[in-house]
Amino acid sequence: xxxxxxxxxxxxxxxxxxxxxxxxxxxxxxxxxxxxxxxxxxxxxxxxxxxxxxxxxxxxxxxxxxxxxxxxxxxxxxxxxxxxxxxxxxxxxxxxxxxxxxxxxxxxxxxxxxxxxxxxxxxxxxxxxxxxxxxxxxxxxxxxxxxxxxxxxxxxxxxxxxxxxxxxxxxxxxxxxxxxxxxxxxxxxxxxxxxxxxxxxxxxxxxxxxxxxxxxxxxxxxxxxxxxxxxxxxxxxxxxxxxxxxxxxxxxxxxxxxxxxxxxx
Numbered sequence: 001x002x003x004x005x006x007x008x009x010x011x012x013x014x015x016x017x018x019x020x021x022x023x024x025x026x027x028x029x030x031x032x033x034x035x036x037x038x039x040x041x042x043x044x045x046x047x048x049x050x051x052x053x054x055x056x057x058x059x060x061x062x063x064x065x066x067x068x069x070x071x072x073x074x075x076x077x078x079x080x081x082x083x084x085x086x087x088x089x090x091x092x093x094x095x096x097x098x099x100x101x102x103x104x105x106x107x108x109x110x111x112x113x114x115x116x117x118x119x120x121x122x123x124x125x126x127x128x129x130x131x132x133x134x135x136x137x138x139x140x141x142x143x144x145x146x147x148x149x150x151x152x153x154x155x156x157x158x159x160x161x162x163x164x165x166x167x168x169x170x171x172x173x174x175x176x177x178x179x180x181x182x183x184x185x186x187x188x189x190x191x192x193x194x195x196x197x198x199x200x201x202x203x204x205x206x207x208x209x210x211x212x213x214x215x216x217x218x219x220x221x222x223x224x225x226x227x228x229x230x231x232x233x234x235x236x237x238x239x240x241x242x243x244x245x246x247x248x249x250x251x252x253x254x255x256x257x258x259x260x261x262x263x264x265x
Contacts, residue, residue, distance in 0.1 A: 036143075036162075036177045039200035046123035050094035050106045058106075062093040066242035084180050084205050085245040091193055091204050095127040096235045126195040132206055132234035133192060135165040137178060140186045161185065165192065165203055176203040185209065191234065191241060206234075207241040208248035 051059065063070045066089050094106040107127040110116060116124070140161035160179040166172070168189055176194060178185075179202070191207035 035198065035200050036202075039197040039202055040177075040179065042119060042123045042197055043126075043195070043202065043204075046120050047090060047094065049120065050110060050124070050127075051090060053110055054093070054106050058097075058099060059093065061099065062097045063089070065097065065239045066092060067246065068242065072242075072246070081208065081245065081249050084208070085249070087180065087204065088193075088206050088241060088245070091127070092206070092239070092241065095130055095193070097239075123197055126197050129196075130235075131194045131231045133194070133231060134168045134189055134210070135192045135194075135203065136168055136189045137161065137163050137181060137185050137187065138166055138173070139164040140178070140181065140183060142183050143177075163203075165194075174201060176201040178203045178205065180205055191244075207244045210244075 054062075060070055063072070096105060098105055104112070105128070107124045110124050111121060111128065140163040142161055143159055159182075160177055161181045161183075163176060163178050163181070163186070164173055165176050165178070174194075176192075177200070178192070181190075188209040190205055190209055192203040193206040194201060194203045196202075
């Protein structure tokens with residue numbers, strides 16, 4: 001994470017030249033590996049800048065709203081869910097969290113400052129305009145890394161799926177790169193935050209895979225409102241995703257049963 005002083009734009013050396021413009025369309029083939037790597041790199045560096053933009057008090061409030069406890073992230077430890085839950089939380093914190101209804105999000109606040117580069121502003125706008133929905137992950141091709149240049153460790157180390165994702169409430173599908181997922185996730189339904197950066201569609205996991213009953217209950221209650229209203233509702237109620245992560249963590253890491261010693265028997 002960068003060490004930018006709170007309330008000031010990120011360092012100017014994070015500015016980059018405009019990237020590839022010829023990535024695949026939403027419903028087309030997977031975009032070139034380099035385009036995905038560049039998009040992930042921009043999202044990663046600007047996420048750090050936005051987190052630094054937030055005050056410590058505001059970030060602490062976001063953690064408490066999302067997980068209910070400021071120290072809860074440490075409980076995930078080496079749990080495979082930990083990295084996904086952490087990424088989902090930080091994207092929610094900078095893209096959706098507001099201290100109250102009248103306050104802007106961190107991404108919206110940063111967009112009001114001219115000092116950021118065009119590339120940084122485009123990534124902030126992508127977060128502001130993100131669509132949240134319930135998607136089934138289909139036809140995934142796993143990438144062990146995003147295919148970035150060797151000197152871009154931040155993006156070349158990110159794995160995920162080139163996937164076809166299907167909106168379970170509308171049946172519409174699109175192509176997207178989903179960081180952090182593998183072949184084992186093909187067929188699962190996830191809450192996903194879909195962002196478009198330089199025409200590359202990136203679907204960031206916003207919640208754990210839903211069980212069948214959870215999918216049905218969410219879809220039946222939300223489908224009638226349409227995808228735009230659904231996205232707004234999920235963004236307004238995004239903090240509830242923290243409960244889903246905690247539930248999934250509890251299932252993945254059940255408590256170890258106490259064993260009585262011979263003296264206690």
